Amino acid sequence: MLQGNFKELGVARPYPSEWDMIPYHPKFKPLNLVQFDGKGSPTQHIYYFQAQTRHIVGNDPIMTQSFNSTLKGVAFEWFCRLEPGSIQSWRDLERLFLARFFDDDTEVSMATLLSEKQKKTMSVSDFVKRFRNRLLHSRDQVSEATLVEMCRNNLSINILSKMDAVKARSWKDLVWQGEQVENMLKRINVEEPQESQPKKGGGKSNYNSQKQSKGKDTLAVETTSSLKSSTKQKGNTFDNHFQKKYDFKDEHVVSILTSLIKMNKIKLLEIKRNAEVSRTDDPNFCMYHRMVHHPTKACYILKDKIQALLDAGVMTLQAEQKKVSVNMVSL
Template identity: 30%
Template sequence: MTTNASNIEDQLVALAKVVEGISQHMLQQDNVIAKLLAKLDKPKPTSHNAPEAQDEAEASTDQRHGKEKMVGPMPFQTSSDSFIHLSQLDEYIKGALKREFEGSSKPKNIYAKPYTSRIDTLKMPLGYQPPKFQQFDGKGKPKQHVAHFMETCNNGGTYGDLLVNQFVRSLKGNGFDWYIKLEVGSIDSWEQLEYEFLNRFYSTKRTVSMTELTNTRQWKDEPTIDYINRWRSLSLNCKNRLSEASGIEMCVQGMQWGLKCILQGIRTRTFEELATRANDLELSIASSGMYGPPVQESSKAKRYERYDAAKKGNNAPIKSFGKEALAIKANDQSTSEDPK
C-alpha cells in the first residue's frame, strides 16, 4: 500500500514538472508572437529605433535560455499560426514520464534503502557519534533487543524516526538478511519498522505453568544450590507472579526429605538466605558421613528388632506394646515357671 502511494506521488511530481515546462514554453511563445506583431505594425527599424532591435535580440536570447531550463528536449513543431498540435504534446508527456521512471528505477541486484527519502534526509544532532549497539542475529528475545536499542539511541541524543537509519547497525546474520530484503522505500517511521521487526521475529521462550513449578523436585545427587537456581529460573518464566515468601515455601517442598524437614522449621526470608542455609546443612550432613538424607525408620521394623533382641535373652527394655511384645512376655513367664 505504501509503495503504490509512493509511485502515484512520483507520477504526479513528474507530470507537474512537464506541465510547468509546457506553460513556460507557451508563455515565451506568446511573448515572441506579441513582439513580432508589434514589429509589423511599425515601420522598418532605422538608426533611431535601435533599442527595439536590441529588445528583439534579448527576447530571442531569453527564449533559448528558457528552452534549456525546461525538463528534457522540446521537439515541438508549430503551425503557421504558432499553435502546437495535440499529438506532439501527448508524445512529449509520455516521453517525459518514461524518462522519469527509467531514471528512478534500479536493477534488482543493486541494494536500495528500505526507508523513504524523508527518513534519509533527516539530520542527526550536531556532534553525534554512533554508539556501539548489541547485535541481533535472529535468535534470542526481539523485544529485549528493541528496548536496548532504543535506550542506547536515546542516551546518544536520537529519538523517533532518527532511529530508522541506525537500526541496521544492530543487526547481523538472519536479522540483517531480513532488513536488506525489505521493500525499497516501504518504511516511513520508526513505529512501522519496529512493528515489521517484531512481526518477523518472535520470542521462543517457554512459559512455565504453576503445576510444573509445584511438581519440580530435586534430582538424585543434585547439589542443593543447583536445585535452588534451577527452580528460581523456572519461577521467573512462570505466567503467575509469586511473592518471594511463597516461592521459598514451594522450593523447599521440592527438596530431598532430610533438608526439607529441617528447613521447614526455619523461617527464611530470601532465596539468598535459603541457599546459604541449605548449603551449610548439606556440608554438615556430608561431613558426618551421611551421604544421603536421613531415612525415617518404620515402626514395624523397630518392633521386629526388639522381638529378636528379647528372644536372644537380651534384657533391653521393650517399649512397644503391640501383639509381638505381649507374645514375648507370655513366653518368658511360661519358661520361668517350668520345673527342671
C-alpha cells in the first residue's frame, strides 16, 4: 500500500493530510486488481475496484489510499499532480478520475480496420489482439472468416510473404501460422551467421567413420558408404531456406520419423488442433505437427530436424534413401 508515501516524500497531498494517520484494518487484504496505466477502460477499473472494496465503503480515507495503489504510469502521475485539497471524499476522486480518463467509444469503420497495419516492433499475437480490440468498436456486420482474412492481409509484408497460401480458419489459426513464420525468421537470423563462418580444420574425413567414432545411435538402415555434406544456401533470406537441399528423399521422411520416435531421438510438437489428431488418413496430415495442414513429407520444419540429426551423426541412411530433395512448402 502507498499509505504515508506522500507524507514521507514531502509532497502536497490532494486529500487531507490527516488521512495518512488513519490505519488500515488488521484484516485488510491487498487488492487483487490490475493496475490502471491510463489505457483501457477507466469505468471498468472503477467497477472492479468497488467490487473488491465493499467492506470499506464509506471509509473515504482508506478508499482513496487504496485506489491510488491501483494506479501506475501516467495515471499515478496524474494523481500525484492533483491540486491540494481537491479530494475531500471518495466521490471527489471518482469524479476527477472519470473526467481525466474516459472510455474510447469512437466507432471504427471498415476503412479504419483496413488501414490498421502491423508495425515492425509488434508481434503477430499482439497485432491480432489489437485488431480484435478495434473490432469491438465497429458496427459493421462482417463474418469472422472475412475479418480473419482482413487481419491476415494487414500483417507486415515480411511476415505475410512467408505465410502459407492456406487460409486461416480462425483467429487461433492465424496467430499460430504467424508465430511459425516468426520463429523461422528468428532461427534463420541465428543460424545463418554461424553457417557463414569458415570451419576449422580444412581436411575432409569419411562421414561414416566420423559418426561411428562418436558412438552415436544409428538407424537399422545404416550403411557403410559415406554421405556427402548437404549443400547449404548462403544469405539470410527466407526464400533461400525454401530451396534448402536435404540428404534424403521426401518419400522416406515418414519412415525416418517413425524410426526416430522409436529411438526417442525426436519429440512431436504440441497438439494445436485436437479435432485433427485422429485424421491420419488425410493426405494433408502431418505426423510431426499432428494436424491437417501439409503432408509429412513436405514438412520443412521436420526435414530440418532430420537433416540436423544427420549432420550431428545421430543417424545414418541407407543408400536408396540418399537423394537430394528440395523443399517448396511453407507454414
